[in-house]
Amino acid sequence: MTTTVPEIRRGLAGVVADTTEISTVIRETNSLTYRGYPVQDLAASRSFEEVAHLLWHGDLPDPAQLREFRARERALRPLGRTTSELLARLPETCHPMDVLRTAVSLFGAEDPIEDDDGTAANRAKSLALLAKLPTVVAADQRRRRGLSPIPPDSDLGYAENFFQMCFGAVPEPEVVRCFEISLVLYAEHSFNASTFTARVVTSTLSDLYSAVTAAIGALKGPLHGGANEAVMHMLEEIGDPARAGEWLDGALAAKRKIMGFGHRVYRHGDSRVPMMQDALDRLVSRATDSEATRLATLHESLRRAVLTRKGIHPNLDYPAGLAYHLMGFDTPTFTPIFVMSRITGWTAHITEQLAHNALIRPLASYTGPGQRPVPTVP
């Protein structure tokens, strides 16, 4: 008798798990589209709020729809008293991704809507999360700096309000623009690990908050969203641009992964990098201190060294990490900013999964001991 060994695709590499109408990477042109629109064109001409509407509703909003979307988002920004008080009690040493994960869990516990299978209910929850997450992230960064929170300002747009809540001031429009570009580029990327996590949880007919909480956990890891923070730690570890090559040799010899490089889907470079790198270059050219130039030189030296030695290109986390540093955010705030953006993609996928649900439950090829009797208790 012959036994067929099933093909195992570790990490589900190359496996097509389902269809999606939300976004796609077109390998031939190395491009990414959201609902058919090239992401670079969206980032160049549309606000993050318009892109959120596009991802959720399938099309860009008309002026009236955008006005309504903005008014609803702005009204939902404040946190409830219980949430604020509970979050303020978390240890100050805890990672902001843990704060955010806990916040979403609390929002779920406080949400009176029980009916989770309705698209309308999920859309309302998605908008509330989009509106409230920046309030949590900004308050937490201020808490770590020993400062009290700044309430949201409903006269300001999504990106401007976030700066205001973090720093008590809105920077020049050029800086806000670079930030908004990062939000649009980070918003959605098909079946990446955190989105797939959200879809797995949703596939059991669990609720949206549980799916988002799990997705935050998946994004936190340094092989995924946590890489934007890890990039900054790596640049700090290297320090001197002249050391980039020597540091890289040591890291590769020690079999370390170089953070912000490589990608499961793109083999010849992440389609989002050129636009984010351009935004980063603009931030560097605005900076008046030599520190920004040193970091930018180091960043570029390492990029060239990794390409020469390994033939590997940077992913979006590589320019985004340094860009967030130059905008003034603390390093642990970088991945939470990714969450503020990706909440749009996650929740679009949650709605799509529910609309055509099939329980996600793959098989495993067992390699443990053969069946054996349980020994009698001595």
Ligand SMILES: CC(=O)SCCNC(=O)CCNC(=O)[C@H](O)C(C)(C)COP(=O)(O)OP(=O)(O)OC[C@H]1O[C@@H](n2cnc3c(N)ncnc32)[C@H](O)[C@@H]1OP(=O)(O)O
């Ligand atoms: C927004 C995002 O989430 S983008 C991803 C952010 N993550 C990172 O930047 C972390 C660093 N990068 C990595 O660890 C990987 O490139 C991943 C996890 C992103 C993709 O991994 P996979 O598709 O599984 O590719 P895999 O890890 O098998 O890499 C293939 C080969 O390239 C090498 N490689 C890939 N990325 C890197 C890297 N960053 N540093 C060093 N070597 C790398 C691997 O060692 C492997 O070499 P080998 O065949 O000689 O063993």
Ligand SMILES: O=C([O-])CC(=O)C(=O)O
């Ligand atoms: O697609 C992936 O595997 C990771 C990624 O770039 C993203 O989630 O933006």
